[in-house]
Amino acid sequence: MANLSQTAANVAVGALDARIAIFTAGESITQGMPVYLSSTDGKYYQCDSNDGAAKAEAKGIALTAAATSGFFVLGSKGKINLGATLTVGEVYVVSRTKGAICPIADLTSADYVTILGIATTTALLELNVQISGVLKP
Numbered sequence: 001m002a003n004l005s006q007t008a009a010n011v012a013v014g015a016l017d018a019r020i021a022i023f024t025a026g027e028s029i030t031q032g033m034p035v036y037l038s039s040t041d042g043k044y045y046q047c048d049s050n051d052g053a054a055k056a057e058a059k060g061i062a063l064t065a066a067a068t069s070g071f072f073v074l075g076s077k078g079k080i081n082l083g084a085t086l087t088v089g090e091v092y093v094v095s096r097t098k099g100a101i102c103p104i105a106d107l108t109s110a111d112y113v114t115i116l117g118i119a120t121t122t123a124l125l126e127l128n129v130q131i132s133g134v135l136k137p
Contacts, residue, residue: 003100004092006032010083011063014124018078025066032083033099034058034116035074044074046099049111056112057131058094061101079120080127086119107136 011031013020026043029035034047036057044062048055061080066072082101086092094114095102101116115130 002106003095003097003102004032004082004084004086006101007083008032008065010081011061012081012083013063013075014079014081018080018127019076020063020073021076022071023074025068025070025072027068029062029066029072030099031062031065032101033062034094034101034114035060035062043069044072047094047114048096048098049094049107049114050096051098053112053133056094056114057133058114058116058129060129061116061125061127075127076129077127079124080117081123082125086122086125088119088122090119092116092119092125109136111136 008031024043026045035044060074060076063073063075091104113132117125117127
């Protein structure tokens with residue numbers, strides 16, 4: 001498999017149970033990207049599983065786009081439409097490609113494992129971030 005091919009315009013809350021909030025972006029962010037909180041400036045940036053543990057610590061998925069220092073809506077839990085075709089039952093994680101999402105099997109050694117959630121339908125991810133803080137051997 002490969003990184004999800006997402007249509008940003010189709011990324012959205014998938015059900016009323018989704019937990020959302022508004023935050024500030026530290027760089028340009030597109031809908032559907034997993035993001036982490038920088039301890040340096042308190043802004044959110046695109047996740048990357050092979051660029052250090054901190055950058056793999058996803059806080060959720062951007063539901064709206066943002067320019068640098070702009071505001072965006074972050075989904076942190078619940079059903080999220082990722083704007084991509086998902087495999088039901090598949091576990092999706094922060095990818096080694098900055099700002100991308102991939103199936104867990106696509107991680108390689110030296111990638112930090114951060115589970116984003118499990119696909120419950122071909123469109124919806126049950127977002128429930130689990131940060132392991134460990135490298136895949």
